[in-house]
Amino acid sequence: xxxxxxxxxxxxxxxxxxxxxxxxxxxxxxxxxxxxxxxxxxxxxxxxxxxxxxxxxxxxxxxxxxxxxxxxxxxxxxxxxxxxxxxxxxxxxxxxxxxxxxxxxxxxxxxxxxxxxxxxxxxxxxxxxxxxxxxxxxxxxxxxxxxxxxxxxxxxxxxxxxxxxxxxxxxxxxxxxxxxxxxxxxxxxxxxxxxxxxxxxxxxxxxxxxxxxxxxxxxxxxxxxxxxxxxxxxxxxxxxxxxxxxxxxxxxxxxxxxxxxxxxxxxxxxxxxxxxxxxxxxxxxxxxxxxxxxxxxxxxxxxxxxxxxxxxxxxxxxxxxxxxxxxxxxxxxxxxxxxxxxxxxxxxxxxxxxxxxxxxxxxxxxxxxxxxxxxxxxxxxxxxxxxxxxxxxxxxxxxxxxxxxxxxxxxxxxxxxxxxxxxxxxxxxxxxxxxxxxxxxxxxxxxxxxxxxxxxxxxxxxxxxxxxxxxxxxxxxxxxxxxxxxxxxxxxxxxxxxxxxxxxxxxxxxxxxxxxxxxxxxxxxxxxxxxxxxxxxxxxxxxxxxxxxxxxxxxxxxxxxxxxxxxxxxxxxxxxxxxxxxxxxxxxxxxxxxxxxxxxxxxxxxxxxxxxxxxxxxxxxxxxxxxxxxxxxxxxxxxxxxxxxx
Amino acid sequence: xxxxxxxxxxxxxxxxxxxxxxxxxxxxxxxxxxxxxxxxxxxxxxxxxxxxxxxxxxxxxxxxxxxxxxxxxxxxxxxxxxxxxxxxxxxxxxxxxxxxxxxxxxxxxxxxxxxxxxxxxxxxxxxxxxxxxxxxxxxxxxxxxxxxxxxxxxxxxxxxxxxxxxxxxxxxxxxxxxxxxxxxxxxxxxxxxxxxxxxxxxxxxxxxxx
Numbered sequence: 001x002x003x004x005x006x007x008x009x010x011x012x013x014x015x016x017x018x019x020x021x022x023x024x025x026x027x028x029x030x031x032x033x034x035x036x037x038x039x040x041x042x043x044x045x046x047x048x049x050x051x052x053x054x055x056x057x058x059x060x061x062x063x064x065x066x067x068x069x070x071x072x073x074x075x076x077x078x079x080x081x082x083x084x085x086x087x088x089x090x091x092x093x094x095x096x097x098x099x100x101x102x103x104x105x106x107x108x109x110x111x112x113x114x115x116x117x118x119x120x121x122x123x124x125x126x127x128x129x130x131x132x133x134x135x136x137x138x139x140x141x142x143x144x145x146x147x148x149x150x151x152x153x154x155x156x157x158x159x160x161x162x163x164x165x166x167x168x169x170x171x172x173x174x175x176x177x178x179x180x181x182x183x184x185x186x187x188x189x190x191x192x193x194x195x196x197x198x199x200x201x202x203x204x205x206x207x208x209x210x211x212x213x214x215x216x217x218x219x220x221x222x223x224x225x226x227x228x229x230x231x232x233x234x235x236x237x238x239x240x241x242x243x244x245x246x247x248x249x250x251x252x253x254x255x256x257x258x259x260x261x262x263x264x265x266x267x268x269x270x271x272x273x274x275x276x277x278x279x280x281x282x283x284x285x286x287x288x289x290x291x292x293x294x295x296x297x298x299x300x301x302x303x304x305x306x307x308x309x310x311x312x313x314x315x316x317x318x319x320x321x322x323x324x325x326x327x328x329x330x331x332x333x334x335x336x337x338x339x340x341x342x343x344x345x346x347x348x349x350x351x352x353x354x355x356x357x358x359x360x361x362x363x364x365x366x367x368x369x370x371x372x373x374x375x376x377x378x379x380x381x382x383x384x385x386x387x388x389x390x391x392x393x394x395x396x397x398x399x400x401x402x403x404x405x406x407x408x409x410x411x412x413x414x415x416x417x418x419x420x421x422x423x424x425x426x427x428x429x430x431x432x433x434x435x436x437x438x439x440x441x442x443x444x445x446x447x448x449x450x451x452x453x454x455x456x457x458x459x460x461x462x463x464x465x466x467x468x469x470x471x472x473x474x475x476x477x478x479x480x481x482x483x484x485x486x487x488x489x490x491x492x493x494x495x496x497x498x499x500x501x502x503x504x505x506x507x508x509x510x511x512x513x514x515x516x517x518x519x520x521x522x523x524x525x526x527x528x529x530x531x532x533x534x535x536x537x538x539x540x541x542x543x544x545x546x547x548x549x550x551x552x553x554x555x556x557x558x559x560x561x562x563x564x565x566x567x568x569x570x571x572x573x574x575x576x577x578x579x580x581x582x583x584x585x586x587x588x589x590x591x592x593x594x595x596x597x598x599x600x601x602x603x604x605x606x607x608x609x610x611x612x613x614x615x616x617x618x619x620x621x622x623x624x625x626x627x628x629x630x631x632x633x634x635x636x637x638x639x640x641x642x643x644x645x646x
Numbered sequence: 647x648x649x650x651x652x653x654x655x656x657x658x659x660x661x662x663x664x665x666x667x668x669x670x671x672x673x674x675x676x677x678x679x680x681x682x683x684x685x686x687x688x689x690x691x692x693x694x695x696x697x698x699x700x701x702x703x704x705x706x707x708x709x710x711x712x713x714x715x716x717x718x719x720x721x722x723x724x725x726x727x728x729x730x731x732x733x734x735x736x737x738x739x740x741x742x743x744x745x746x747x748x749x750x751x752x753x754x755x756x757x758x759x760x761x762x763x764x765x766x767x768x769x770x771x772x773x774x775x776x777x778x779x780x781x782x783x784x785x786x787x788x789x790x791x792x793x794x795x796x797x798x799x800x801x802x803x804x805x806x807x808x809x810x811x812x813x814x815x816x817x818x819x820x821x822x823x824x825x826x827x828x829x830x831x832x833x834x835x836x837x838x839x840x841x842x843x844x845x846x847x848x849x850x851x852x853x854x855x856x
Contacts, residue, residue: 096811097811219808220808220809221809222809223808223809223813224809224813260811261811261813261814261839261843262814262815262816263814263837263838263839263843264839264843269668269671271667271668295666295667295668297666297668297672299672300842300843302839302840302841302842302843304837304841305676305841307673307675307676307841307842308671308672308673309672309673309674309675309841309842310669310671310672311842313665313666315664315665315666317664341664343664343665343666345665354665431780432702432780432781433780433781433783434781434783485781
């Protein structure tokens with residue numbers, strides 16, 4: 001018994017030290033060696049699944065981590081580029097007006113919660129946040145938790161949570177300058193400056209991107225890609241007022257412009273800021289209090305008049321608190337709550353008007369390490385939405401059992417998504433063709449998620465297999481209303497999404513590494529039997545890489561492949577007559593990216609990439625075809641100035 | 647350490663900017679922009695026309711002689727005005743017993759006098775139809791009304807609906823319009839949207855008489 005308690009005590013001490021190191025900003029430097037030694041990064045600390053820092057091997061929810069090294073070798077600029085390379089079962093396509101649309105294992109953009117250091121993002125277009133806001137400059141790692149997580153994160157955490165976590169440097173100062181030039185005017189320029197001065201830590205990131213217009217086809221659903229450019233600037237200051245108190249302030253600005261017509265350009269801006277205080281009462285408890293501001297605007301810039309007129313603004317103020325109390329022999333209690341004011345002004349409301357919604361929630365989680373092999377996490381959260389007059393209670397229960405080399409996990413989680421202000425109050429004339437009407441009587445989407453997984457690891461090999469089942473009720477969509485002669489937001493019949501997820505990884509001493517991830521997804525409406533899902537049933541990603549150290553640095557050659565099967569579905573041939581249905585098959589495809597990355601010892605990194613290696617071009621560009629013009633090339637240079645001048 | 651001011655900061659920020667910040671970055675939409683013959687060249691023989699042609703159920707008539715505009719509802723069967731020279735319905739153009747052709751000029755201002763019309767083929771209006779009801783589009787058909795349309799002038803804007811949203815391309819051509827009384831006007835359509843990028847507002851540069 002004594003040895004057991006000692007083990008628990010040591011684990012608690014480790015946890016507390018991890019907590020102290022990562023509690024506030026959830027940032028952890030990953031030693032490059034850990035990548036080489038263990039393909040599953042078992043010694044890594046993650047935070048998203050439980051909102052407390054835990055070793056990834058101790059988290060009872062499968063968490064996928066994309067490291068900074070992964071981002072570099074994937075040669076990705078935004079989260080969209082990266083996730084498509086790293087994860088199967090995820091597809092970013094274009095919906096109307098070239099707005100990006102996410103499908104992650106049957107869940108759309110409004111059912112997958114994207115966070116930046118745990119904070120939500122304001123603004124959406126056609127149910128998706130602006131993914132181009134999520135640049136990877138300054139990001140230390142990305143944690144992905146699939147399945148419902150509303151018991152911790154509330155609305156929108158139905159299909160999963162993607163959390164981008166900023167890096168924190170411990171060096172006295174760092175300055176990285178980067179540039180990347182690719183086909184079709186694809187350019188990315190970055191600058192990142194960090195320093196530690198006494199109790200102060202600062203991180204500043206600047207990023208500029210540009211892409212020319214691309215002509216894809218003369219006759220397709222999608223013939224051109226608009227030219228675009230972005231500007232992003234972020235600053236984060238950490239002040240360690242004492243050993244117990246850490247204060248964090250952050251501010252960010254984002255601008256995107258796309259040349260969507262010959263008379264006007266679409267512009268998107270975001271202003272974000274926040275203050276956070278983390279206080280550690282002792283070895284066992286800590287408190288976080290924060291305020292977050294996020295404003296996402298859309299405007300039209302008219303070329304003839306040079307007027308830049310705003311027609312959309314979503315402003316979110318969030319107050320948050322989170323308290324952790326560790327019981328040395330029992331577990332960890334986490335309690336917290338949020339208050340949010342959500343303001344939305346949009347051209348899609350009557351006379352470009354506005355609506356405001358207040359939300360409040362409280363949650364508690366009990367993380368119980370029953371034995372050294374067995375643990376259990378239970379959580380419950382209550383949310384209230386003022387305009388929707390909706391409340392929801394979201395529970396979850398996760399169980400983990402460790403055997404030698406094998407870890408078993410099982411869980412139930414409830415997810416929900418509250419009707420948005422747009423879905424409740426829209427009144428929009430769609431080009432004089434039809435109207436789209438909001439519905440104040442919508443019920444929240446509710447899902448039940450079950451998952452079961454087994455994780456095996458031995459030496460340099462690892463494998464994970466997971467089965468999942470989701471039952472989603474009251475999913476919100478638009479349906480034709482004959483009486484109104486328009487589309488109306490409506491709760492639809494229940495949907496079931498089930499499947500299996502397999503991941504295999506290996507790394508050999510010779511420098512070779514391989515990872516194969518495969519997902520089978522089956523989505524079906526419970527009632528009418530219509531195949532309405534455009535989710536591709538079979539998807540996989542494959543990564544082969546070879547790393548070699550030289551006298552003058554280290555090289556990595558990586559081949560990343562995406563394999564997506566065809567999907568056949570039934571589509572309405574007439575919007576107003578549901579009896580008219582036609583079958584449509586969207587072809588499968590594979591895309592491959594070859595990246596050569598060489599790091600010189602003096603902080604200079606050269607990257608060369610061939611994207612779409614085998615020059616795949618769809619015969620016809622459907623909205624869910626990959627918007628690729630064929631094979632493209634890119635070359636990048638990154639310089640760590642502090643290493644160069646040493 | 648006195649943390650009270652710091653703790654008040656979030657509340658102050660929240661109160662100060664509930665509905666957002668940086669409104670000053672943006673312009674106000676132009677309200678009440680003048681419509682019709684809005685600008686006149688110094689020599690009095692040309693200028694700019696700006697009209698709201700958004701309605702599918704209405705023709706907007708332009709009288710180049712008196713520099714005046716008028717409208718008539720199609721479904722209500724309202725009669726044409728007594729005097730007019732050309733008319734627009736969305737991006738459709740018709741003339742009053744006129745005929746039109748494209749001339750070799752980049753800008754309408756290049757035509758300070760009537761060019762040599764020998765060898766130019768003028769095209770008169772032809773029987774056609776215009777869309778007056780888009781609301782049935784999703785059911786697979788549109789509501790039409792019979793109308794004369796000038797096929798040359800109506801090519802001033804190409805609306806490619808093969809992908810959504812449609813791609814709008816101005817021809818940039820300068821047109822010579824021969825009116826019913828034999829006089830000629832030069833026309834160039836230079837815009838199809840207003841300052842807020844709302845489509846259906848048409849801008850025409852013109853010279854009359856040549």
